[in-house]
Amino acid sequence: MNFISINGLETKVSQLIMGSDYFMPEKIDLVSEILEAYIRIGGNTIDTAHIYCGGKSEVAIGLWLKQRGKREDIVILTKGAHHDAAGPRVHAEAIRQDLLESLERLQTDYVDLYALHRDDPNVPVGPIMEALNSHIQAGRIRAIGASNWTHQRIQEANDYAARHGLTGFSFSSPNLSLAKAKEPYWEGCVSADADTCAWHTASGLPLLSWSSQARGFFTGRYRPDDLSDPDTVRVFYSEANWERLRRAEELAAKRGVTAIQIALAYVLNQPFPTAALIGPRNQAEMESCAEATQIRLTPEEIRWLEDVEA
Incomplete structure (x- = not known):
């Protein structure tokens, strides 16, 4: 593991981060099995969020942490201040409320990584950074980041933090994948484009990618005439992405690996620090992800995979 x-x-932080958006305490045996398999491949970081399964994801992880012990060996990334039915809620009180509830569910007094799950561009960055820093100072958070924020807003927030002697964002978590999203998978989501990647290269800020394997687009189960998954069709079906899939399959054949492993390696071989959120549900998928971490792609191969005319 890298x-x-x-x-x-x-x-x-391990380059493979275990996703948990389907974890529930009712399935704690399955959760434990998956997490122990993840630990065996060398992973040490679990991604969750205040809203996942109505909070059940955090509860399940908390149960597992208590059963396993050794809290200090596991890096927990959770997210809060997601919008609700009334709209955006990226403000100090929502951050406080969600964070305290997350800590209670996780049965811990701190989270290693805390990210704002969405942005509200109508809210100035100053009060947001002040609120997050108050929780860092209280020992509830070790490092802060932004999920689904544009790099321009992250830069604005970090500039504010630098001017005011505050801790800035240490990571960003947008979607980054070899298949390029035509539109957001969920409202308010952000996918890393060429400008975003150039900013990460220049700044060195780590990127933790969700849907790093484009929700299975590179498994081979999707073809242009298969319209059975409307969301995948809506987001990833394009001539350019079909060509990227073809190239991934071609390179995979040369390397003796699979296209889905090439797609994961694409995320992990960027010229800036990256990690990929993964969601394997069995041992074979877990091992496939682990094997992908050992694939080294050259800058020329990365450009060949991604540089396709739209």
């Missing part, structure tokens, strides 16, 4: 460093953490 690891990256994130400012604010003494422990390095």
Whole structure:
């Protein structure tokens, strides 16, 4: 397993981060089985969120942490301040409320990585950074980040933090995948484009990608005439992405691996620190992800995979 460093953490973060958006305490045996398999491949970081399964994801992880012990060996990334039926809620009170509830569910007094799940561009960055820093100072958070924020807003927030002696964002978590999204998968989501990647290269800020394997687009089960998954069709079906799939399959055949492993390696071989959120549900999928971390792609191969005319 390869690891990256994130400012604010003494422990390095594994390049494969275990997703948990389907974890529930009712399935704690399955949760434990998956997490122990993940630990065996060398992973140490679990991604969750205040809203996942109505909070059940965090509860399940908390149960597992208590059963397993050794809290300090596991990096927890959780997210809060997601919008609700009334609209955006990226403000100090929502951050406080969600964070305290997350800590209670997780049965811990701190989270290693805390990200704002969405942005509200109508809210100035100053009060947001002040609120997050108050929780860092209280020991509830080790490092802060932004999920689904544009790089321009992250830069604005970090500039504010630098001017006011505050801790800035240490990571960003948009979608980054070899298949390029035509539109957001969910409202308010952000996918990393060429400008975003150039900014990460220049700044060195780590990127933790969700849907890093484009929700299975590179498994081979999708073809242009298969319209059975409307969301995948809506987001990823394009001539350019079909060509990227073809190229991934071609390169995979040369390397003796699979196209889905090439797609994951694409995320992990960027010229800036990256990690990929993964969602394997069995041992074979877990091992496939682990094997992908050992694939080295050259800058020329990355450009060949992605540089397709739209």
